[in-house]
Amino acid sequence: MLEREVVYESVLDHDFLDEIYSLPGGHEIKKCIQCGTCSGSCPQGAVMDYAPRKIFSLIRAGFRDEVLESNTIWYCSSCYSCAVRCPKEIKITDVMYALKRIAIKEGKAKKGRKASALSKNFVRMVNKYGRNHETELMARYILSAEPFNALNFVPQGWRLFSNGRLPLMPHKIKNIEQLRKILKKIDELEEM
């Protein structure tokens, strides 16, 4: 028998909206009028599970898992078109970052596996050297996210190497201890 799909109120998480609201950048989220400026302006909208406007309607209705497990938050390239144009001045890109953090924390970032691997390794580079080291970042990213695909990266890697884009040795910034203190403090604040 064909059954109609109905969503029961009991499966929805009505605290989700307040959860996002309390995070940095989430403060205007309740003021969304669902106009669609964000989705219309988003260059990545076509490949997203839900374009940004719908993400906001899902948050409001309490569809927590649908939001956190969607590819939307990982396909956001932080171009800020939506945030600049939003008539209610919602910091949409910031909300996407907030969603990424929750998704990673709760292990719901399956569709964001590659993107989160890149982000994590990038942060590791910054912690280690005070700036990015492309060669190590690429190596670590490929090993952690796409190990069986490693050989396919060789031609591209060779071209980058030939053009001097993949330095063998990392460059450390001066006084890296001070930067690490700052980053540690941020971590502490986030935990609070």
Next chain:
Amino acid sequence: MSERIGVYVCHCGTNIAGRVDIDEVVEFAKGLDAVTLVREYKFMCSDPGQSLIQKDIEDGLINRVVVASCSPLMHEKTFRNVCTRGGLNEYLFTMANIREQCSWVHVDVERTTDKAKGLIEAAVRRTRLQEPLTKREVPINPRTLVIGGGIAGIQAALDLAEAGKKVVLVEKEPSIGGHMAKFDKTFPTLDCSACILTPKMVSVGQHENIELMSWSEVEDIGGYVGNFNVTVRKKTRYVDADLCNGCGACWEKCPGTRVPRKGNVHEKLSIGPTTSIYIPFMQAVPAIPVIDADTCIRFKNGKCGICAEVCERNAINYDMEDELIEFEVGSIIIATGFQTFDPTPIKRYGYGKLDNVLTAIEFEIMNCASGSTGGNIRMADGSEPKSIGIVHCVGSRDKHYHEYCSRVCCMYALKYSHLIKEKIDAEVYEFYIDLRCFGKGYEEFYDRLLGEDVRFVRGKVAEITEVPIEEAEKGKLVVEVEDTLVGKVRRIPLDMVVLCTGLEAHESLADIAGLCSVSIGKDGFIIEKHPKLGPVATTTDGVFIAGACQSPKDIPDTVAQASAASSAVLSMITREKIEIESATASVDEDKCSGCKICNSLCPYLAIKYDEEKGVSVVNEALCKGCGTCAAGCPSNAISAKHFEDRQIFAEIEGILSA
């Protein structure tokens, strides 16, 4: 004096000249009988254009005028005035419409030009036969009748009274105040409704220029602009208004009740005393009670009489009867307001069947501080709801009921959300199709509500049921709705549902409109004279409209229209006299057979039968010159001035011969 006709052909920029060969038309007109002069000009309606005509009349070159330009509706008055200024009777002028009826609707230049020639020849031929008519003036009675004592009628009456004019305000309920008196708060400012309304009601009651007739209904209206004869039925209160001082002893002691004794909280909803002798609410103006004869024990079995016993001023009189009062006024303002849609026919919403499904007006009364729940939001069993759904567009934007948008529901729905959050902090769901927050401060109010954790769900509710599917739905009302922004059908369990019932024309409006000879549109509301430029006037001179009798309106718009209507009345009264149509019908008494067919045909009730002479007589003050009677008269006894048979035949011949 022979006819010397001047023909003026207007280019109307390229509106006419672009499709009509003006030179050819001019040459053609020059050849017509009695035409002594033909001119063409870019815009005849402009100052220089008008001066051309005026100068030709003054110079004695012409004594009749034909202007070939746009429609009479647009500029007939303009050119009639030119004739008058030039010293020519304005009825010796004719307009040939070669724009709306010619250049705008045809493409082929040659045939369009031919048609223009035909229209001009028709006008010229009819103009030769036209006769000068004299304008007539009638005095205007400065007194005004305002029908309806809601906020529209109150505002209109006060504006006129403040200007020193006499007003009769007729209200069918025991007190003025209308719907606004039932509200607790008003959107979007959340002003206390009673606080802003009561002072106005008191002013009406005390104003020396306002004669207030409450618990009264208009029975008959005759006459015409400036001189209407009105008959009002003063329904019996069984209380002598001259003796009563509104002390309240009667309703405090009355053993009868107008509400069901055994009903639940919702069935007993009311504001003001629920006894059989009552005032509708405590701030009533006048504060004189009425006996509800249907529930009064005295009228049922003759056994009571407590109210008469306790009344120290002996104001109670069970033998009182309705009174008919006749008076004259010069103008009428209709301000009968609205009634709310009854949602019972929408079975899937369960109103009347499911406890805790309420209409907006019931919820309004529940929120009213002086209402039976003391302003507390309660379920039928008296407990406090934890979750409330508000369903928009009930009876509005729906071809099964009313096609139009009721305009106020979005905003009062938002107001409800705010009141609920403020009073009991229950969960609130707003089920809407669109949120139409168009007025001053309205969008800001919506924005505020978005921040108050109201759950907005876009989608019209499909069904309200009490049949549960899952555990959490047991004992609840369940709303089924597609959340169109998410794209999923949702089932939402709730304690209470408020139906935002739309506004519809009051059931008494059709009768009132009939009495005043104004038209009702297919939406049931009065049709205004012009949707943009004549919003307070009607097709009947001297009859004006204010508020929701014209279309659904909120309070600010109603008050604005009421002031506009009173200012329209004032500008008429101030003239003291009014010009009335000269092109009226007249009956040739020798030919009239007294068949009375015309009496019933006349849409303005202008023809009466003279019993003595045995003929029908036209009241020229009422006649609009529509010609219906002339066409309908089987004895050919009626002729319409300015539209005589010979003039019309000449016109037809003109069209055919060109």
